[in-house]
Amino acid sequence: MSDRKKLSRRLLLLIVAAILSYIFTSMTVWSTDGKYLFLSRYLRINQHERAISGKNFAPDQYRFGSYYLVEYFFKYIPIPWLDENTAEVSKMLLSAGYWTDEARGMVDAYFPLQEREKIVSDLEVTINETIDGIAGKSILLQNALKAMVGSLNWQTYITEPASTLLLVGENLPDDLRLAVDITSEENRTLNGHITARFFFNILTILLLYTFGRHFLSPAMSLLSVLLFQSIMPLTTMYFGWETFHAAALFLAGLLLIIERRSFATLCLVIFLGSTFRADHMVFLSLILLGFDYGRHPGKAGKLLLSLKVLTTFAIPVAFTLLSSRLLYPQAEYSVDLVQLWYNLTYPWSWIFPFLFLSIPLIFYDSIGEEDFFRKTWFWIVPFVAMNYIVARPAEVRLLIPVLLYTIPVAVKGLSKFFPADVSKA
Known part of the structure; x- marks a missing residue:
């Protein structure tokens, strides 16, 4: 393929990623950040201020990376995000000139x-x-x-x-009035979080396409992006600030492992990812173990791999301990740490995850067709178990790492039933 065609493909991919991200981000503005109109804005703004001051609840306080990115960077990017309902209510309450x-x-x-x-x-x-x-x-x-x-x-x-x-x-209280006033500095902070979501969604799409190219054709890799983005609306009922940040860093870790890039770079990615979701980054160590295990014959090789796995496991664990014991010891959990009984008795803890992962589940038997997936799929078992024990998987954003990992498997399975070659269709 000529360099010109490669450049055109990359440019087109970037345009598609930006459009898909803008559509999804706009939807989250209406369905997540604006679901209670200005009350949602007030709660979001208040959460940001508490996180920056170190007074947020656990474990959200330990995921401070997204807050500092907004505080010192993203809130200064003036991308407008339309929320007509909230804007209308704001003008009704604050502007006499609105009442024409x-x-x-x-x-x-x-x-x-x-x-x-x-x-x-x-x-x-x-x-x-x-x-x-x-x-x-x-x-x-x-x-x-x-x-x-x-x-x-x-x-x-x-x-x-x-x-x-x-x-x-x-007569609104001052802090609530600032949330209602969409031109306030506080709402600029909220827009910064939305803008960060937009850019990290683009990054996630580009990295997912790159990950897919290790197993799929360019067309099928693009399909994997479209499939991922079409499933994501199910996450919007409970959508965290850090969701796409963590997804992008998790994918970056997968790529570094599968391409066998610098171990130091992998450690850096895991550390940065831990500022968003340490509980997701820790599973990259298991993927590294599975993928590289047969590559290191002899005791020296096995010892080196063991040290690498322990290091990649220790980084997110140490980060969490440092955050909870030294940086923010006062942060308290807003719910019980163990959620197993809740999940066993709450039907949506089973319905939503099943829907979210249903397409990859259909083609689970295709995992053995690729060396990478055959060696590494086992990490999914402890990951899902963890989410049922100490989290609420009805919030399906928690399962995004599994979706990202299995999307190429699903697309490869789909391609068997819907071949790209017209003569075989």
């Missing part, structure tokens, strides 16, 4: 004045009946209570929603 005749007409269309006046009328009847029940036959007390209620001018809160919403906006 058109905006008021929109409210009237969805919530007609006649209906609002009827609600007022019904409430007045209920209030009067309640006052009569409280005051009994005392006319003086009845009049006093009715005058007190009338002085509240509560009717206008229903008949004039614009005034009501602006009044609510004026």
Whole structure:
């Protein structure tokens, strides 16, 4: 293949990765970061501030890498992310200029004045009946209570929603008001996390394509990317800041192992990945063990491999111990550490993982066709067991390493049933 064609392919792959990432990231803005409108923003912003100050809950505090990347880099990249619902609520609460005749007409269309006046009328009847029940036959007390209620001018809160919403906006607590104001510095931090997600999604796609090329044709490797990205929406109900960061570093580790690159570089990748998810990085040591075991005959070779495996295992373990015992000893778990009973009794802990990994599971017997997978697949067993014991696999983002690892196997299996050659189809 000519250099020009290779360059064109790489450029096209980058464009596809950017488009897929932008679509998915935009979806997470609406479904994850904006699921409770500005309340979600408030919670996300508050979590970032607590992580930077070292006061976040465990184990999220130990995954501080994504927070510092945003604090010192990504929040300064001005990529706009549209969240129309949150923006609309923000303007309703904070901007008197929003309430034009058109905006008021929109409210009237969805919530007609006649209906609002009827609600007022019904409430007045209920209030009067309640006052009569409280005051009994005392006319003086009845009049006093009715005058007190009338002085509240509560009717206008229903008949004039614009005034009501602006009044609510004026009286919001300062930290909540900053979350509502989408132009605030705090929301720039939130956008920084979204931007980081976008770029790490692109990186994950590019690395997955490269990983797939060790087993698949260029077209099938691209299909593996599309398959991965099409499954990812299932992760958006519980989507962590570090999800794609950890996925990209895990893939980088896989590539370094399969290409037998510098061991020092692998250690560096595992260390960096541990700042996102040490519990994922630790399993790269098992993959290294399986892939290189038969390559080192003799005691010296086995000893060298043992030292490498122990080192790659020790890095994430030591990082976690350092974070929990020295850096952030005050961080407490927000849930019980052991989650086995919860998972055994919660049906979605089985349904969602099955759906998430269903396509790779269909072609599990293809694992033995590739030397790499045949030697290394065993790491999946302790990984899944760990997630059922100390995590909640209904949050299927936790199983992304398994999906990334098995996607080439799934695509290779699919290609047997849907061959690229038209004459064989």
